Every structure is written in structure tokens, then in C-alpha cells.
Amino acid sequence: MAAALSKISCWASYILFLYFVYHPAEAAVKRYQFDIQVKNVSRLCHAKPIVTVNGRFPGPTVYVREGDRVLVNVTNHAKYNMSIHWHGLKQFRNGWADGPAYITQCPIKRGHSFTYDFTVTGQRGTLWWHAHILWLRATVYGAIVIMPKPGTPFPFPQPDREENIILGEWWNSDVEDIETQGDKLGLPPNASDAHTINGKPGPLFPCSEKHTFTLEVEQSKTYLLRIINAALNDELFFAIAGHNMTVVEIDAVYTKPFTTRAILIAPGQTTNVLVQATQKPNRYFMAARPFMDAPLSIDNRTATAILQYKGIPNTVIPLLPHLPEANDTSFALSYNAKLRSLNSPQFQANVPLNVDRHLFYTIGLGINPCPTCLNGTKLAASLNNITFVMPQVGLLQAHYFNIKGVFRLDFPDNPPTPFNYTGAPLTANLGTTLGTRVSKIAYNSTVQLVLQDTNLLSVESHPFHLHGYNFFVVGTGIGNFDPKRDPAKFNLVDPPERNTVGVPTGGWTAIRFRADNPGVWFMHCHLELHTGWGLKTAFVVENGKLPDQSILPPPKDLPPC
Structure with missing residues (x-):
């Protein structure tokens, strides 16, 4: 009995914790510490030192609520000057916190710190942050999740769980050396060696079996995927084998929901989708690869992660999704044409009708x-x-x-x-x-x-x-x-x-x-x-x-x- 009461007490404390985290009485002050540091990270067939935030790749997620004040102290321990951009945050009257180097600030030098101080005003949804100097956003990036004000539900079915899906690129060599070499030659730098999902390329790349992100799902539950394209140079298709996705938000703005087998997402964009785990329990690949309808030399290989139903063993070979062809312009145009603002009484689309x-x-x-x-x-x-x-x-x-x-x-x-x-x-x-x-x-x-x-x-x-x-x-x-x-x-x-x-x-x-x-x-x-x-x-x-x-x-x- 005592053990049972102890478990009930633990669950009650956890529920109260969640309530006060997600239902605060008023706007709060959220504080984060970002330490820019170099860490040896293993991907593909070897490890290499990369610039990270708090030693993580991708970096930490910034969780806030609409109306919160956010203080992020950034301390630079790397050899490169650094600035952080809070991509998509409007920064009303406060460009000082926007972050692009030599536009709104000079960069943070090695051994120095700067505190980004801003308030999240009139926004909710998925955004992201990244380095905004040189090519350092290749490894310095992370998600921003803005919850709505207390008592304001999502304008779509409440998901059972959320997950960030960050698409990126990986170079086996130092990305700044590659950029410098391209400048000296007067030519484009070498294309990336892999694409990644949550920092991992997946098992279709050599020596990368252990570098695969896995999302475990339960039958009949609904999942909100917050998808971010953090790649430096590639628009990407994204799909999940056997599952449709319902698009409900882009760039932290709610949309009229529509269902699609794949999405197209450009560098810098975010897309929230609902996925229902209603298929036969199995292991399914989530996959991303470039959209390229022009003759360019880029990394066109497919990054994969795994959506795995609970109880399915890891030995089951995942099913691959049907992605659009790399040059499928008709799909790209059709997909973008479906994107519409929700334009509800609560979330209006105030389009300027007259142009100055x-x-x-x-x-x-x-x-x-x-x-x-x-x-x-x-x-x-x-x-x-x-x-x-x-x-x-x-x-x-x-x-x-x-x-x-x-x-x-x-x-x-x-x-x-x-x-x-x-x-x-x-x-x-x-x-x-x-x-x-x-x-x-x-x-x-x-x-x-x-x-x-x-x-x-x-x-x-x-x-x-x-x-x-x-x-x-x-x-x-x-x-x-x-x-x-x-x-x-x-x-x-x-x-x-x-x-x-x-x-x-x-x-x-x-x-x-x-x-x-x-x-x-x-x-x-x-x-x-x-x-x-x-x-x-x-x-x-x-x-x-x-x-x-x-x-x-x-x-x-x-x-x-």
C-alpha cells in the first residue's frame, strides 16, 4: 500500500509540475545559458571537431510561452567570432537582439559574452535559432518552441505527443575551411557529405548505422512533428513511409489543414504536421532528400530516421517512403499552392490591401x-x-x-x-x-x-x-x-x-x-x-x-x- 501511495504521490507531483510549466499564471522570464564550444562529434566513418552550443548537436531547444521574456546568455569559447539569430522572432523595436553579424550587432569575440534579451510578442508555434556569421550555422542551430498563452488551445486536434525534427547537412571536413577554399578558387565550395535528421544521417550512409534518430509511437495516438530545415543550401522533400501528414502550421503561423504524402521545406522554413499512428505496427523510415529542378552539383543522397511502433523489435527492416522525384517541379508548385493562412476570427490574416x-x-x-x-x-x-x-x-x-x-x-x-x-x-x-x-x-x-x-x-x-x-x-x-x-x-x-x-x-x-x-x-x-x-x-x-x-x-x- 505504501509503495502504491508513493507512486500516486510521484505522479501527482509530476502532473502538478506539467500544469505549472504549461499553464503559468502569467508571462514568465525564461533564462538560458549558451556556451559556444568545440566538441569532437562522430558521424559517418570518423569523428571531427565541430562548433556546438553546450556540447550538443543539434543544440538545445528554447521552450517559451507567448508573452514570455527570454534572456539567453551566450559565452563564446570557440576560435570563431559568433552571433546567434532567433529566426522568425519579430523582435519589436529590438533589433539589438536579432543577431545577424554586422547588421544588428558586431559578433561576440572569443572569451566574451552577450545576453540576448527579448520578449515573445504575438507569436506562437515553431521557430529556430542559428549562428549568423560565416557558415557556422552548419552545426550551431536548434529549435524554438513557443506555446500559446494559457487557456488558448491549438486550432487543430490536440496531439498526444510532440517531437522536433530538424533537417540539416554534414561535412566531413571543417566547414569554414571548405568555405575558404571555395573563395580562393572562386568556385562553389564542396557539397555536404550527408544530410541529417536531428543531427544523424541514418543507415543509408556508410558507417552510420548507430547514427540514426528513432521516434517510438503508440498505436492510435496522434503526434505533432515540428519540422525545421536547418540545411545550409538545400530545399528538401520530407516523407514518412506508409503515413500521411496533415500540415497545420508554417513559420509559426497556423494554416488551413491539408493532408499530403510529402512536404517541401526550404532552408529557414518550419512546418508543423500531425501524424496519426494508425498503420500496421512496424518500423517505417522518415526520409529527406533535396529538391533540385536546376542542373546543380549538390549532395542528393537521402537522410533517414525511423518511426517505430512500440513493441516492434529493432531487427525489423524499415519500409522506405515514396518521395517525389528530385526534379518534381509540379509537386513543389502544387504543394506550395495548398498553403493558406487559417484566417479565423482568432487568428486573422491582415493582408495589406493598399500598397504605399x-x-x-x-x-x-x-x-x-x-x-x-x-x-x-x-x-x-x-x-x-x-x-x-x-x-x-x-x-x-x-x-x-x-x-x-x-x-x-x-x-x-x-x-x-x-x-x-x-x-x-x-x-x-x-x-x-x-x-x-x-x-x-x-x-x-x-x-x-x-x-x-x-x-x-x-x-x-x-x-x-x-x-x-x-x-x-x-x-x-x-x-x-x-x-x-x-x-x-x-x-x-x-x-x-x-x-x-x-x-x-x-x-x-x-x-x-x-x-x-x-x-x-x-x-x-x-x-x-x-x-x-x-x-x-x-x-x-x-x-x-x-x-x-x-x-x-x-x-x-x-x-x-
Whole structure:
């Protein structure tokens, strides 16, 4: 009897613990310590030292609730300078906590610390954090899980359990050495040696049988998978053998649910899906591999994890899912067309119907002279023919303190020379210029930005991420954007709301947002290869007229340059 009472007491304590963790009386202060350190990690056939947070790969999950204040003290013990970006968090008036190196802060130097201090406002769902300097986000990343306010249920069936599924890439060599070698040659760095699911490649790779993530499920229960694409350079298909998935959220915004056999997720994006464990008890592979509808040299092998029903022995060979073909453009377009904001009375889609500022940015790849490179040239990327040059002082500091000479406010609203953007392959260079040029945006104005892929060198898909904001994806298409005809087909009722959007290969994407968050906000391709080549810019959003419409003062421990 005493033993039984003891068990009941333990369970009661555990239930009370869960209640107070997930049902606090009011917003809380959540504190985390991130120690950037190098750890020897084994994958594939050998181990190598990688940069990690708290010695973990992937790094720790940040659990918060909508309305919480979050303090993350980051101490850098690695040899590289470091900054952490809280991808998708809007950081209202608080760009100081956004994290991209030399945009909103100078990086944290070795032996130094910085505390990111921010409040989660008006957001709930799955986001993620990652290093935002060099290629260090190859191993420095983790999930952010934002629970809704107390008493606010999910707008979909309550799952029995949740699990983070983080997709990534693995290099057998030091990723910074690989990037440096590519720069010296003037060519793309070597592709990754494997893709990973929760840091593990799965048994389809050599010497990796023990490096496989397994999710055990119970018959008839429902599971919420929080899927994050943390890969540096690859859009990925993801599927589970024998199981459909119901998409219920993208980029921490609820969607109209729909069922699919596979999802497409670009670097930087998150997707929440419900999976019902209603199939024959067995072992099933979860699998991810790249979507590539352009002739590129990338790692195209399949990473796997295992969904295993309780009671099934590990000796059973898992079943493989049917993934879309690597070049299945029709599936990609069809899948993205199904994404719609929930747009319920509680979770409204407040799409700007009138536009104050029209922007049209062309995406180009080119070849520039490079006397120090092995073949005398190097690959470059540009928006409106401008290859962005990173400053040596944070843009936000330069803007806030009015430091002259750091950037120019003359980024063009349109390309300098219109042409047939997606026609026959064009010259590799259309007079690209180098510069730290950004756009100034009036506070609370509405902005429409059309991102247009071009056939300079080659057409290619590009996932673009805007810091500090969500935006509505009001339209997309293949070919050249037609300003007279295409806007008539825009979805202004329930378009998907995101922070990262894919521009289709040889096509265009139109987004809209209201510039109600003052500060300096980075916008860039989330393919790290292209970002390094200069495919990026920033928006300087002016202060409003009221005290609560201005940038907050900088923290006292902001890293110096």
C-alpha cells in the first residue's frame, strides 16, 4: 500500500509540475545559458571537431510561452567570432537582439559574452535559432518552441505527443575551411557529405548505422512533428513511409489543414504536421532528400530516421517512403499552392490591401574578376545588379548613432536595366556593382516586393528570409512577372504568412508586409552559398511619431566592433 501511495504521490507531483510549466499564471522570464564550444562529434566513418552550443548537436531547444521574456546568455569559447539569430522572432523595436553579424550587432569575440534579451510578442508555434556569421550555422542551430498563452488551445486536434525534427547537412571536413577554399578558387565550395535528421544521417550512409534518430509511437495516438530545415543550401522533400501528414502550421503561423504524402521545406522554413499512428505496427523510415529542378552539383543522397511502433523489435527492416522525384517541379508548385493562412476570427490574416511602396528586385548570379582567385574570376550574386558588401560596423548601430559612411540609402526600387529575365541564358554579368546599399522605408507604410529569378548563368530557386517581420505571400508564378496581369490573380484573402519564402526556379514571388517595426532588418537568400556571394540587402524602417514607435536603446553589453 505504501509503495502504491508513493507512486500516486510521484505522479501527482509530476502532473502538478506539467500544469505549472504549461499553464503559468502569467508571462514568465525564461533564462538560458549558451556556451559556444568545440566538441569532437562522430558521424559517418570518423569523428571531427565541430562548433556546438553546450556540447550538443543539434543544440538545445528554447521552450517559451507567448508573452514570455527570454534572456539567453551566450559565452563564446570557440576560435570563431559568433552571433546567434532567433529566426522568425519579430523582435519589436529590438533589433539589438536579432543577431545577424554586422547588421544588428558586431559578433561576440572569443572569451566574451552577450545576453540576448527579448520578449515573445504575438507569436506562437515553431521557430529556430542559428549562428549568423560565416557558415557556422552548419552545426550551431536548434529549435524554438513557443506555446500559446494559457487557456488558448491549438486550432487543430490536440496531439498526444510532440517531437522536433530538424533537417540539416554534414561535412566531413571543417566547414569554414571548405568555405575558404571555395573563395580562393572562386568556385562553389564542396557539397555536404550527408544530410541529417536531428543531427544523424541514418543507415543509408556508410558507417552510420548507430547514427540514426528513432521516434517510438503508440498505436492510435496522434503526434505533432515540428519540422525545421536547418540545411545550409538545400530545399528538401520530407516523407514518412506508409503515413500521411496533415500540415497545420508554417513559420509559426497556423494554416488551413491539408493532408499530403510529402512536404517541401526550404532552408529557414518550419512546418508543423500531425501524424496519426494508425498503420500496421512496424518500423517505417522518415526520409529527406533535396529538391533540385536546376542542373546543380549538390549532395542528393537521402537522410533517414525511423518511426517505430512500440513493441516492434529493432531487427525489423524499415519500409522506405515514396518521395517525389528530385526534379518534381509540379509537386513543389502544387504543394506550395495548398498553403493558406487559417484566417479565423482568432487568428486573422491582415493582408495589406493598399500598397504605399512597390519594389521589384531581380536575383542574379554572375562572374566577377578576382585577381587573387586561382582562375582569375569568382562567382557573385546580386539583387538589382548590386552585390552587397558587409560593413565592419553593425548597420543598426550606424543608423541609431548616425555614424556616417557605413551604408548608403539608395538601393534601387527597380533593376537599372529591364530585360527578359527568364529567357535564354544571358551574359554572366550585367554591370554588377559592389556596395553596402539599403532601402529606407517609412514607418507603418505598406510594402509590396516582387522577387524575380533570372537566367544569369542559370535559373535557380531561392529561399528569401526577411528579419523582423512576417509577410504575406500574395502571388507566385513561373516566367517573368507581369505587373499588368499578375496582380489580378493575387490572393488577398488568406495567403500564407511566413518569414521565409521560396522564389521558384525561373519564376517570381510577390510578398506584402506593413513596416510597423522600426530598425534595420536584413533580407537575404537563405542558401548560405548565395548569401556569401552577396545576395542580400537590408531595410531601414524609420521611427514612428509616438514614443512606442521608436527603436529601443541598445543594451549595455552589446559587443563592440
